[in-house]
Amino acid sequence: MRVRDGAAYRAGLNDGRRVLIDGEPVADVSTHPAFRNAVASFARFYDQQADPANRERLTFAVGEARVHKAWSLPRNHAELVDRRHAIAESSAPHCGFLGRSPDHLATTLTGMMIGLPVMRGFDPARAEAFAAYFEEVRARDLFVTYVIQNPQANKARSASEQARDVVAHLVSQDSQGIVVSGAKMLGTSSVMADEILVGTIQPVRPGEERYALSFAVPVNHPGVRLLSRRSYEQAASSVYDYPLSSRFDENDAVVFFDEVRVPWERVFVCGDPAAAGAQWHGTPAHVMQNYQAQIRLMVKMRFLTGLARRVAEINGTIDIPQVKGVLGRLAAQASMVEGLVAGMEAEGRMVGEHYVPSAHLLYAAQTLTQELYPQFVMAIRDLAGGGVIMLPSSVADMTSPHTRHYVEATQVSSIVDADERVRTMKLAWDALGSEYASRHTQYEMFYGGASYVNHAHMMRTFDWGAARALVDGVLPPPAVPG
Ligand SMILES: Cc1cc2nc3c(=O)[nH]c(=O)nc-3n(C[C@H](O)[C@H](O)[C@H](O)COP(=O)(O)OP(=O)(O)OC[C@H]3O[C@@H](n4cnc5c(N)ncnc54)[C@H](O)[C@@H]3O)c2cc1C
Incomplete structure (x- = not known):
């Protein structure tokens, strides 16, 4: 049975994604000195689960593939504990220093899937779009990360009152999908992930419905820009001198959407503040x-x-x-x-x-x-x-x-x-x-x-x-x- 390994993960990274660091675009994150060792650490996550000696403990069968147990929907206490053991074992090689490892969003998305009936109550079509998305990313064991927080600007003002329209918002919509512009803060691991889930966890004021959004895009989607912070990996002179920075710097990036088109199949909440909040707190x-x-x-x-x-x-x-x-x-x-x-x-x-x-x-x-x-x-x-x-x-x-x-x-x-x-x-x-x-x-x-x-x-x-x-x-x- 197919299990995603490090080579399969790496193969998807040189995909034209727009990552910017130190004033320059990055040609390939898997070889760039700011990111390559973190990529290797995430590849190790997949290699660990693909190792035949670990497969039974770390993965389970979904269709034709085996995927990490973080994707499993527990039905009882024993199954919840079993998936915890898998997550703890996958965290051991990085000693917990990779916060947004692939099992983080896998677990988050299972919570949304468990709460699907709640989301159906808001908009059945959007809920079914999420369910189909979940099945797709789970079957492929993709590395999803997320941005759900607005950029820190003036906290005394709401999203629409900021000096510039900085917060990611709906620009327009048509029969094909939506167009989004603006930013979300701090996509940890987004530089080396496959997919970015966008959400709205902060309350949205009446009249500001255009900020109440949830959707997902591949990291290389047209119009997506990742503005990396300083790379500690690149600054680390050697593994000997900086054993953690040099290997486990998962990166954090401001994610900017420059008139990004998102098809309806990948839109989970559009313009509904109650649904945007319920996606996180109405579901588990x-x-x-x-x-x-x-x-x-x-x-x-x-x-x-x-x-x-x-x-x-x-x-x-x-x-x-x-x-x-x-x-x-x-x-x-x-x-x-x-x-x-x-x-x-x-x-x-x-x-x-x-x-x-x-x-x-x-x-x-x-x-x-x-x-x-x-x-x-x-x-x-x-x-x-x-x-x-x-x-x-x-x-x-x-x-x-x-x-x-x-x-x-x-x-x-x-x-x-x-x-x-x-x-x-x-x-x-x-x-x-x-x-x-x-x-x-x-x-x-x-x-x-x-x-x-x-x-x-x-x-x-x-x-x-x-x-x-x-x-x-x-x-x-x-x-x-x-
Ligand atoms: C290293 C790192 C990685 C992150 N990764 C991600 C990620 O992957 N995805 C993502 O979406 N987000 C990410 N975040 C963002 C994170 O979710 C936010 O930093 C967090 O929610 C706090 O929001 P904020 O930074 O705007 O702080 P603020 O809300 O501005 O809070 C800062 C301080 O201001 C004061 N304060 C502000 N408002 C109030 C209030 N109403 N009442 C009382 N005190 C107040 C408090 O002292 C508070 O501690 C990351 C953050 C960090 C630091």
């Missing part, structure tokens, strides 16, 4: 997408906890009671994420024939982890001290006759040689303090919405009735009866 899509993100984060926290311990071992601080205390606390916090993932699965609910994670435990995890991540990083930086800076300038220092001797003389540990000390500390800096690491802190703080947004989701989904009943149950009787 938002819960599913962030559930995948928590599984990935669980792997990342495990990695960072392991890294913290290794730094303490190499520095000989591991037996200091206070250091053990810090490590114990980090391990507890990493375990809390695991516990929340298991909890949201155990407390899941049926939506039609399908089983989805608990929304209130998911939003609890979102709220707590977006606060936790920067604290977690700072706690490990505190453990690491100056060792993550007291480092050779580059891998060249490790072999040069001018420097090698001095590196050996100064990079000292009781348990590892100079080379392993340097490699571990450079890994720690790339995870905790480099520009790439700092982007990751911003990512974990914002990928699922700003904190005030998650607090609102928590308010919306917590069982306040049960909490109130407890309060009422122990409230003393009134002092004055009646």
Whole structure:
């Protein structure tokens, strides 16, 4: 049975997509120094699932093909847990540093598919267009990413009130489809994906219906422009010096639509603010997408906890009671994420024939982890001290006759040689303090919405009735009866 591998994924990338970086168009993202190693990491995702030794665990049959289990629509708790194991295993090679890996949107789209009856209630034709799109991208195991947030401009103004018409909007429509212009912010991984899903998750004001859109286009679709941020991969001097930036820089790009024509078969919401919001919150899509993100984060926290311990071992601080205390606390916090993932699965609910994670435990995890991540990083930086800076300038220092001797003389540990000390500390800096690491802190703080947004989701989904009943149950009787 056919399984998509890294070569098949790569073969689709040199397709004329319009990616712009440092003032220049990119001829081929799979060979460009700003993107090629991230492409290789995503290719590895597909190679891992195609490996016969992993196929049963990571993929399942859809028609003539086997595709990643992130595309599966779970019918019970056991199936939800089974697809979680597949997602966690696929996250291990990148230690959770690829946020928008192919399993992220696959999981998001399953949430929309589970909620299809809700979308049929708005517009049956658009809902069927989505269902057909889902079947197509799933059968081909395509790498889909998304832009659902408006570009940050003046937050005090609505989409139509901005100084320029910056937000992606409907320009016109005819019997063939729609025309869209404007931008959406930060298509993470869009540069190296196959498809971009566009959505509208922010509320749309009455009179601004032209901003209420959802559609999908191939990344190379005419009129789509990807404006890449600075590439940390390109800035990384070597894998030795920047083991994470050099390999797992998934990129973030502003996605600009320059009079893009989208056929009706790929339009899922057009001009209906209620449908645009329901696509995320009326269906389980938002819960599913962030559930995948928590599984990935669980792997990342495990990695960072392991890294913290290794730094303490190499520095000989591991037996200091206070250091053990810090490590114990980090391990507890990493375990809390695991516990929340298991909890949201155990407390899941049926939506039609399908089983989805608990929304209130998911939003609890979102709220707590977006606060936790920067604290977690700072706690490990505190453990690491100056060792993550007291480092050779580059891998060249490790072999040069001018420097090698001095590196050996100064990079000292009781348990590892100079080379392993340097490699571990450079890994720690790339995870905790480099520009790439700092982007990751911003990512974990914002990928699922700003904190005030998650607090609102928590308010919306917590069982306040049960909490109130407890309060009422122990409230003393009134002092004055009646
Ligand atoms: C690294 C990274 C990758 C991303 N990838 C994607 C992606 O793949 N796809 C995508 O669609 N989006 C992506 N995003 C965008 C992300 O969804 C948004 O950053 C997030 O929703 C917050 O919106 P914002 O950036 O406009 O921040 P804002 O909404 O401007 O919030 C910033 C801060 O302003 C204050 N604030 C603003 N409004 C209010 C308010 N009403 N009440 C209280 N306080 C307020 C708060 O302090 C808040 O923390 C990414 C973001 C980052 C940082």
